[in-house]
Amino acid sequence: MKKAAGLPPSQDPRPLPRQILTLAVPALGALVAEPLFLMADTAIIGWLGTSELAGAALGVTVMHTVVGLMIFLAYSTTPAVARYVGAGKIAKALAAGRDGIWLALGLGIVLALAGLAGGERMLQAIGSAGEIHPHALDYLLWSLPGLPAMLLVFAAVGALRGFQDTKTPLIVAAVGFGGNALLNLILVHPFGLGVAGAAIGTSAAQWGMAITYLAILIPRMRRASVQLGPDPLALRNTARVGGWMFLRTVTLRAALVATVIVATDLGPETLAAHQVAFAFFSTLAFVLDALAIAAQALIGRELGASREAQARQMTRTMVWWGIGFGAVVGALTAIAAPWAPHLFTPDPQVAQMITVALFVLAAAQPLAGYVFVLDGVLMGAGDVRYLALAGVVNLAIYLPALLWIISTGTSGTESILWLWLAFALLFMAARALTLGLRTHGSKRWMVLGETR
Numbered sequence: 382m383k384k385a386a387g388l389p390p391s392q393d394p395r396p397l398p399r400q401i402l403t404l405a406v407p408a409l410g411a412l413v414a415e416p417l418f419l420m421a422d423t424a425i426i427g428w429l430g431t432s433e434l435a436g437a438a439l440g441v442t443v444m445h446t447v448v449g450l451m452i453f454l455a456y457s458t459t460p461a462v463a464r465y466v467g468a469g470k471i472a473k474a475l476a477a478g479r480d481g482i483w484l485a486l487g488l489g490i491v492l493a494l495a496g497l498a499g500g501e502r503m504l505q506a507i508g509s510a511g512e513i514h515p516h517a518l519d520y521l522l523w524s525l526p527g528l529p530a531m532l533l534v535f536a537a538v539g540a541l542r543g544f545q546d547t548k549t550p551l552i553v554a555a556v557g558f559g560g561n562a563l564l565n566l567i568l569v570h571p572f573g574l575g576v577a578g579a580a581i582g583t584s585a586a587q588w589g590m591a592i593t594y595l596a597i598l599i600p601r602m603r604r605a606s607v608q609l610g611p612d613p614l615a616l617r618n619t620a621r622v623g624g625w626m627f628l629r630t631v632t633l634r635a636a637l638v639a640t641v642i643v644a645t646d647l648g649p650e651t652l653a654a655h656q657v658a659f660a661f662f663s664t665l666a667f668v669l670d671a672l673a674i675a676a677q678a679l680i681g682r683e684l685g686a687s688r689e690a691q692a693r694q695m696t697r698t699m700v701w702w703g704i705g706f707g708a709v710v711g712a713l714t715a716i717a718a719p720w721a722p723h724l725f726t727p728d729p730q731v732a733q734m735i736t737v738a739l740f741v742l743a744a745a746q747p748l749a750g751y752v753f754v755l756d757g758v759l760m761g762a763g764d765v766r767y768l769a770l771a772g773v774v775n776l777a778i779y780l781p782a783l784l785w786i787i788s789t790g791t792s793g794t795e796s797i798l799w800l801w802l803a804f805a806l807l808f809m810a811a812r813a814l815t816l817g818l819r820t821h822g823s824k825r826w827m828v829l830g831e832t833r
Contacts, residue, residue, distance in 0.1 A: 392688065397698055401675050407547040409671035411538075411554040421562040425569050426579050436516025437576050439509050443500070444524050447492060450634065451532050453626030454485045455539035456677065457619070460763045462543025463681025467688075468831035472605040476612070478540030478598060480619040483611040485536035489529025496525045519577040527584025530591035537594035542678050553593050561586035625765035632772030636779055640804050643783045647796040650731050654797045657725045658738035662805070665710050665742075669750050672703050673757030680761030687829040696820060699754045707750025715743035734797040741798065745805035752809055755816035763833040764819065764826040771815035778811040779803065 393400055427434045458481035465474035496503075500521045509517040538550045561583055568578030602609060644655040676699050683692040722735035759768055782803040791799060819826050 392686070392691070397695060400679060401672070401699065401702065404542075404545065404547050404675035404678055405671040407551040408542070408674040409667055411547065411551040412667045412670060414551070414554040414558050417558070422565050422579055422583070425562070425565050426576060429569065429575060432512045433516045433576050436509070436513040436518075437520045437579065439504055439507060439513065439517040440520030440524065440576075440580070442507065443496075443503055443521055444528075446634075447496070448528070448531055450627065450630055451485075451488065451492075451535060453623050453630050454481060454488075454532055454535040455542070456760050457481070457623045457626045457765065458536050458539030459542040459674075459677045460681035460761045461619070461622070462540050463545070463678050463761065464685030464763070464833070465831050466544055467682035467685025469686075470831055472607050473831065474543065475540075475598070475602045475605050475607045476615065477619075478536070478543065479602060479607060479609065480612065480615045481536035481539055482533055482595075482598075483616055484619050484623060485532035486529055489532040492532075493525045493528040496521065496528065500525070516576045519575070520580045523577045523580035524584060527580075527587040530584070530587035533591040534587065534594060537591070537598060540598065541594075542674060543681060545678050545682065547674065547678075549597065553590055557586050557590035557593075560589060622763070622765055625769040626760075628769040629765065629772045632769070632776045636776055636804075636808060639780060639783055640800065643787055644800060646787055647800065648792055650728070650734060650793070651796045651800065653726065653728075653731050654734035654738055655800060657722065657735045658742060658797075658801065661714065661721075661739060662742055665714065665746065666749075666753070668706055668710055669703060669753035672699060672706065672750070673753045673760070675699070676754055676757030677761040680758050681763070684762055684827065684829055685831050689827060689829060692827060696758050699758065700751060703750035703752075703754035704747045705750070707747035711743040711746030714739055714746065718743060730793070734794050737794050738797050738801045741801040741805050745809055748806070748809045748813055752812045752816060755820050756812075758820060759816065759826055762826050762828065767819055767826065771812075771819070774815055775808065775811040779808045782807050 395403070423434070423437075426437045458478060461477040461481070462474045465471070465477060501518055504514065504517045504521060541547070541549050564582030564585055565579045568574045568582050569576075572578060574581065599609065640659075641652075641655070644652045676695075679695050679699075680692055683689075683695060718736045718739035721739070722732035725735065726732050756768070783800075786796070786799045786803060789799070
């Protein structure tokens with residue numbers, strides 16, 4: 382481990398802002414790398430034809446839905462490892478990373494087999510038919526061998542973040558996704574494998590990344606005399622924590638899907654405007670999510686070292702950072718709102734609707750910054766049961782608002798205004814309330830020591 386990352390249980394001597402930036406900036410780079418290379422892959426497939434691109438889009442949708450639900454493997458591994466790091470128990474920290482990797486590998490194999498058995502029915506359920514169906518099926522089936530590797534990468538990244546290392550995942554992500562784009566280019570066109578070639582390239586790149594992480598972590602485990610095989614009891618505990626994180630992830634995904642369903646019901650113009658506005662939201666979320674990742678690693682370390690005062694100071698500092706970054710990106714979004722929509726559509730009505738949504742999004746960014754950071758703080762504290770139950774409450778508050786919007790029969794600019802007021806303000810306000818009550822109104826989340 383790097384000395385700059387702290388010699389547990391000693392306190393990191395660097396100023397807190399530097400600690401935050403050291404973790405957040407590389408994390409941001411790794412978060413941005415994947416969508417950039419996904420765009421390159423899309424362009425490569427796009428040259429094959431419309432049917433191929435449409436089929437690949439459906440295959441990607443299924444894969445991303447499944448993989449997105451498994452992101453808890455990173456978020457549950459980071460705080461477990463960080464607590465042991467803070468307590469100075471490096472062997473136990475490595476063992477926690479090992480448990481996360483075994484859980485990821487097991488889930489990946491089960492999901493790959495499930496996809497092999499039922500993947501075609503899943504594609505048909507979301508509209509795969511006709512000339513696009515063979516391409517969608519090719520992409521999905523040839524992506525499945527890489528699924529265990531994708532989940533293993535999640536767990537390994539979570540372990541390294543727990544060791545206060547976000548630079549290694551940035552390097553591996555950049556090389557891995559770069560290799561993915563190159564492989565896809567070669568397999569799709571010179572080798573003539575079409576959509577299947579793109580999926581094969583992605584699977585190969587994912588296994589390359591997974592093997593790289595294992596090559597990094599296994600020697601550390603051996604030096605620390607950590608058993609490489611799974612520990613059934615520890616694996617069960619890891620799965621329990623992961624189960625709560627999975628529920629939390631499901632509630633967020635449900636909110637996003639419900640928003641798209643309502644946008645679709647409100648008409649094609651509203652759906653188009655929502656899609657562009659949500660692309661902006663997702664891009665801005667990278668910055669805030671990087672702060673949340675730093676919060677997970679730092680808070681987990683401080684609680685593991687039983688440094689309550691420092692953990693509280695870090696929470697306060699990162700909350701203000703989240704609000705501040707939210708204000709900055711919100712201001713930039715407001716400046717871009719009048720003209721940016723014209724880059725995405727020639728339709729003046731849709732462009733006006735996008736502008737309205739972007740102004741709402743801009744106003745909500747400080748609130749979003751507060752939410753993302755507190756989400757990271759509670760993840761870092763391992764308060765996963767509360768996060769899961771809070772997610773259910775937030776969804777219960779949000780869904781009636783969406784039903785009311787449908788019942789009003791609004792259209793045009795008014796429809797996108799109400800939709801984004803509900804999503805960017807009401808839903809975020811519900812999350813801010815539930816997270817804020819926990820972190821500011823209770824001490825139950827702040828459990829000190831190497832385990833929660």
